Amino acid sequence: MAKLFSGDWMNLLKDAWNAEPDVSNKLAEIGFNSIIACGFKDEENxxxxxxxxxxxxxxxxxxxxxxxxxxxxxxxxxxxxWVEKGIGMMGLGTAYATGKLKFKTGDYMSMIKDPRMAGPFVKSFALMQQVGADELG
Incomplete structure (x- = not known):
């Protein structure tokens, strides 16, 4: 298992993403282009x-x-x-509302209101669960 957010882990997630039509195909249908970063709240980068x-x-x-x-x-x-147990739409909403999940850039509220983006976003967390992770990269 790769360490969370390491280059190896991100590439495992990439492979899972591209193999999951409910993510890659659904986002292709709307021409989704984006650079997505992940990290920890207590770190600058x-x-x-x-x-x-x-x-x-x-x-x-x-x-x-x-x-x-x-x-x-x-x-x-x-x-x-979330990687171990997964998280659904309700859990993500709660995590965002309570500040457990923060967006330094990106508009969570507009994204989650658009079903063409919300479904693949939630599914991407299931992909993280599928990949699994060691503690820290």
Missing amino acids: PRGIFVVENGICTSAGDWNGEAADWDMRADLSDWLK
């Missing part, structure tokens, strides 16, 4: 980066200063809980 072009993840790895369209942050313990 994200750890991992994920580049999506027309719904397909074209590259992933360690963050190298890229400007992210979406920068998701949470505490290590919360990330690990």
Whole structure:
């Protein structure tokens, strides 16, 4: 198992993303292009980066200063809980409302109100669960 948000882990997530039509195909249908970063709330910079072009993840790895369209942050313990147990739409809403999941960049509210984006977003957390993770990259 790879360490959470390490380059290896981000590439495992990339492979899972591209193999899941409910994520990659659904986002391709709306021409979704984005640079997505993940990391921890107590750190200035994200750890991992994920580049999506027309719904397909074209590259992933360690963050190298890229400007992210979406920068998701949470505490290590919360990330690990979501990776281990998964999280659904209600859980994500609660995590956002209580501040457990923060967006340094990106508009969570507009994204979650758009079913074309909300479904794949929730499904991406299931992919994290599928990949699993060691504690820290």
